[in-house]
Amino acid sequence: MKKITTIMCVLMALLMLLSACGQEAANNDAVPAVTANSGAVMPEGDDADNEVEATQVSEEEIDAQQFINYILYYDPSVIDGTMTNKSMDAMIICNVNVPLTEIAQGTNGLKIVGGGAESWEVSDDGLVYTFKLRDFNWEDGVKVTAEQYAYSIRRILDPANASPVSYMLFDIKNAAACVKGEITPDEVGIKALDENTLEITLEKVTPYFVQLTYQPYFTPTREDLVNEWGSQFGTSVETTMSCGPFKLSEWVHDSKMTLVKNDAYWNAEEVKLGQINLKLIRDMQAMMSELMNHTIDRASVSVPEWRQKLIATNEFSYGDYILSGTYSLFMNTKYVDDNGNNILGNAKVRRAIAACIDKEEAAMMLKTDMAIPATGYVPSELQMDGINFRNESGYNVMEAFAESVSDPKALLIEGLTELGLDPDPSLYSIEYLVGSTAASSKTEAEYFYEVIKNNLGLNLEVVQVESGVARQRRADGEFGMTYVTSYADYNDPSTYLNGWATYLEKHNTNTGYDNVEYDKLIDAANASTDTAERLELFSAAEKLLVETDCIIIPIYHPMSSMMNGIYIKGFINQNYAATQFKTVYTVGRPETN
């Protein structure tokens, strides 16, 4: 018995010894409160009055040691702009490599400035873009040439590579044909005229084309290194070559990544950060805890409780901004319920459902204050040719329904009568497909169930399946109603509206929509170069989708709150290009060990 007690005491002692080897408590001095800076930032097109903001920081102010601790949401799959479409990968790629253009903070908002390209011009017919590159080198001394930019594009479009970003380049001449295998990559509309001149020819006039050139697929790729490293290209520090403001110095898969300043970068004097420590954090609570402790310097905070908690410490500045995305409900016009009734085939029924949902209440219930009620299917922040689409179009779906429909239930009964069916709504049930097994999704579905039940008397049958299965069902049209959050691929309404043209072979969400009018409007809008005309055509098309034919019920536009310690300066709040670190610096970082 004595022996056992002794052994246990030894064990306890060992445990205490272990905990003593812990970190010293971080010394977080109270930093004086700074007014939080908030406000949505809207990216604007090229604007002569929009000067790039000069960073006015005296040398004494900034910290001696410039580094930042940032989050990796998942392990990047490959550091190669041609073979990935993931946002973490894009972030690394755009910081170790140089796209043709970049986004910078202007005095009137954001503007597009030269990255790898010093300047560019468009031909009179709008089909040929000529980029003049600046003189700069890769870290091994080899010059960055126009041919390398061209090689990237050809590599993406080569069908043998099956690149996940090929669909983003279909505006380039012959790109779609190349992917089908009908022509070779050499015949695609991109050519290096000389070492510093890149010429891109488009399929047709594309007003938003320059918006694509700050993305990772317009970075240069070294063909010699691709041949040398083969399938390992971009998967480790040894197989990644950089020409950008930073370079990879460490990559522990699933754990962390370290970037250090690249002294060979052409604008190295402007880069203040010496090191970027990227930590992979999977759990939301852990992420917020680290942000609170300043072991992570910046994060997107979407949980309302944490937002309040962090703001209350007065150690953070934050920018709330509206994302270019829309959470919408979709209705399948071909849906037949168990009794063989196709009530969603009638436009009045659909409009009744759309009208009975209070968007403001829905946004509040589903997202508290991290969303704004949707004004239309196209996000409120989206631009077209440098102007804000929503503001210029003036169309607001909430107002439109408020004016036209005073009694949704009566409208529903009208629709049912038109179909020759029994006008009692409680007889009908619509399958509501939920593409997630999370408990929160169930709660969301329950909200819509209640709303539709109370306002219309209709039943929703909630079906929860895994996201992959739901995707398949949406594509096959096996649902009654469902929801999707879609984000803009690029800054133009066509990214939202083109996908509903009825002549398309395949739809992501198959609503059985069939309206030749819609197709005509879309085709005309895409062929036009006149901004006012495009505005009118796209607005009319959107109205068909959300009001007249009512296939889509937009509910809210999500918001994001990027919070960082107040000692972090220089981040540009936008969600079109990858996060850039070259403008970031720290002033007054609290002492930690």
Place this chain on the structure above:
Amino acid sequence: MKKYLATRFMHMLITIFLVITITFFMMYLLPGNPLGELVEKLPEDVQANYMAKHGLDKPVYTQYFIYLKKLVFHGDLGESFVNPGRSVVSILKAGVPVSSRIGFQGLIFGIPIGLLLGILAAYKRGKVMDYFTMFLSLLCVSIPSFVLATVLQYFFAVKMQLFPVTGWGSFIFTVLPSIAFGVRSIGVHARYMRTSWLDVMNQDYVLAAESIGFSRTQLTFKIILRNAMLPIVTIIVPELALIFTGTFVLETIFSIPGIGSYFISSVTGRDYPMIIGQTIFIAVMYIFAMFLVDLLYMAIDPRIRLTDSK
């Protein structure tokens, strides 16, 4: 003995082969494909290119035989679809030591404490100490690991800042996850040991040994312990085998680069080579562990050796 080993080995091979086959076909029954949400964005031709590149356009049986051929003749588990350029073997090689380190440390922490508590409870049977240790054991088993992990993380890492909140590196990063992992073992082993010890303690041969003149120490270690350990061995060895598989929950909370998260992400991402690779890995580990259990039994318990040789 040799014959026994040979037959066992054959059985193990057949089991592994069955596991591979069943998993392979079950996997393909799942709707969806590795492209995931890209299916919505990529045009038909690009998707077709992707399928061809990964050999997914061939009929399932053909893919099965190609996979078996690669596995048996080249020992190649293939390349992950979701993480291009990384072979399944390299991902396992990177993640398994990490997961197993946590599991191992957790067990080193949990098992001795659990066993000691069990023995203590056995000797103090019926008294307050017994009820207390059994209550403790119940707590250890009932508290879900993610609750414990979050609590540990909150108090010791976030509030007291004694340990890092997340991450992986030196020993200090492994402490909290190991404790969270090992606590359950304390509960399990305490209860098993108590029952086993009590069982053996009251046997006639123990009384006989005591009356013959065995000292207290000799009695405890030579006789009671050796007999009481038998059922424990049955649990410990598979427990050791399963630590290689990692725990998804702990690895998510502490952001540990182990193999656990891959189990779930590879299925949701339909990363076929990864799914089978991992399944084979666990199957081999587990089958081998069971084999080890049988061997250990033979080593510990002479009775089993004798009956077998007949």
